[in-house]
Amino acid sequence: MSFDTQVPAVPRLEIRNMVRQFDGRTVVDDVSMTIQAGQVTCLLGPSGCGKSTTLRMIAGVEMQDSGEIYVDGKLICDTVFRVPPERREIGLMFQDFALFPHLSVADNVAFGLKGPKAEKRARVEELLRKVDLIRYIDEFPHQLSGGEQQRVALARALAPRPRIMLMDEPFSGLDNRLRDGIRDETLALLKEEDTAVLLVTHEPEEAMRMADEIALMRDGKIVQRGAPYNVYTRPRDKAAVAFFSDINILEARVEGALADTPFGQFLAPGVPDGTDVEIVFRPQHVKLDFDRGGKGPLPTPAAGVAARGVVERARFLGNESLVEFRMDFDGSVLRATVPNVFVPEAGRVMWLTVRRDRCFVFPA
Known part of the structure; x- marks a missing residue:
C-alpha cells in the first residue's frame, strides 16, 4: 500500500522569534514568518511599528537581539553566527532609488554583478528589456523620470538573481498615476524571476493590490496574518478594521x-x-x-x-x-x-x- 503524502516546501525565507530593542524599548517583539519562493508578503502597519527594522535585520545591516533567520532552510543569522549582508543573496529596494548619478543606466544595473564582461552585459540588456528601458541603456539617472529611475533600481536589484527581495516603501515617491502601473509591472517581473518578496508598506491599498499574504504589524508584533481577503473580512480587532477603512x-x-x-x-x-x-x-x-x-x-x-x-x-x-x-x-x-x-x-x-x-x- 502506498500513501501519496506531499512534503511541505522549505520556505525561501523564514524568520523565527525576532526581537530588537533600542534603549530598553522593544521595537520588534517576537516576530516570526515564512515566505515561499515566488510569494509576495506585505508587512503592513503604521509608521514606527517596527516594519523597517525587521527588514534591516533580514538584510543583515542590523543585528537582532534574539531570533534566527533562515534562507532555503539554512541558518544565515542568529545572535552568534552571521552571514555577511553581501553573501545573503538578498536584493534591496527602497523609497530612495539610490542610483549612482555618475554611472550610466547599464553600469548602475551591472554594479552588483560578477563574471565575464559579456555575461554581465547580456544580463543587463535582458533586464532592461523586461522593464522596457533598453533604449536608455547609455543614459544617466538624471535624464530619466522618477518612474524610469524606479525601474532601473528594480533591474539593478534583480540583476544578481537574488533569492529574496526586500522592498521598503519603494513606490511612495511616485505620483498616483504612475504608481499602479509600475507596481503591477514590478510584481509581474518578481513573479517571473520566482523571487520571494517581503514588501513593507503603510498603505492598505498597496498591500491588497500586491500581496499573496498580509502580515499586519502593530507595536512591534504581527497581530494578524493571512490572505488579503481574510485579513480584510475577518479582522481580529477594531484597530485591524480601522486600518483598512x-x-x-x-x-x-x-x-x-x-x-x-x-x-x-x-x-x-x-x-x-x-x-x-x-x-x-x-x-x-x-x-x-x-x-x-x-x-x-x-x-x-x-x-x-x-x-x-x-x-x-x-x-x-x-x-x-x-x-x-x-x-x-x-x-x-x-x-x-x-x-x-x-x-x-x-x-x-x-x-x-x-x-x-x-x-x-x-x-x-
Whole structure:
C-alpha cells in the first residue's frame, strides 16, 4: 500500500522569534514568518511599528537581539553566527532609488554583478528589456523620470538573481498615476524571476493590490496574518478594521448572547452577559432608504431595524459619495458611502440599515 503524502516546501525565507530593542524599548517583539519562493508578503502597519527594522535585520545591516533567520532552510543569522549582508543573496529596494548619478543606466544595473564582461552585459540588456528601458541603456539617472529611475533600481536589484527581495516603501515617491502601473509591472517581473518578496508598506491599498499574504504589524508584533481577503473580512480587532477603512461604531451591552442597539439586535456568541461591546462596520455596508411619511423600511433578518438620521453633509469623491448623518437615537454621526454620485441636501431625513454579515462585534 502506498500513501501519496506531499512534503511541505522549505520556505525561501523564514524568520523565527525576532526581537530588537533600542534603549530598553522593544521595537520588534517576537516576530516570526515564512515566505515561499515566488510569494509576495506585505508587512503592513503604521509608521514606527517596527516594519523597517525587521527588514534591516533580514538584510543583515542590523543585528537582532534574539531570533534566527533562515534562507532555503539554512541558518544565515542568529545572535552568534552571521552571514555577511553581501553573501545573503538578498536584493534591496527602497523609497530612495539610490542610483549612482555618475554611472550610466547599464553600469548602475551591472554594479552588483560578477563574471565575464559579456555575461554581465547580456544580463543587463535582458533586464532592461523586461522593464522596457533598453533604449536608455547609455543614459544617466538624471535624464530619466522618477518612474524610469524606479525601474532601473528594480533591474539593478534583480540583476544578481537574488533569492529574496526586500522592498521598503519603494513606490511612495511616485505620483498616483504612475504608481499602479509600475507596481503591477514590478510584481509581474518578481513573479517571473520566482523571487520571494517581503514588501513593507503603510498603505492598505498597496498591500491588497500586491500581496499573496498580509502580515499586519502593530507595536512591534504581527497581530494578524493571512490572505488579503481574510485579513480584510475577518479582522481580529477594531484597530485591524480601522486600518483598512473608515469605520462606524455602535456601543451596546450583551445580554443572552445578544447586543441590543437602535439597529436591532446583533449576535454576540460566547460573550458573557453584562459585557460592553463595540459593533464595528464600514461605511460601504450602510444601506440608505428614503423617508416615506415618517416611516422607513420594514425590519429584515439580513439588515435588522432601520434607524432614522438627518443628512449633515454629503460630497462626491470621484467614484463614490460620502454622506454623513446625525442619528436621532443619540445624536452621533454615522458615515455611509454610496457608489457613483449621490449628494442629498443637508437636513434631508433618511433611514439607515446595516448588513449583519458585515458587522464585527468586539469587547469594548
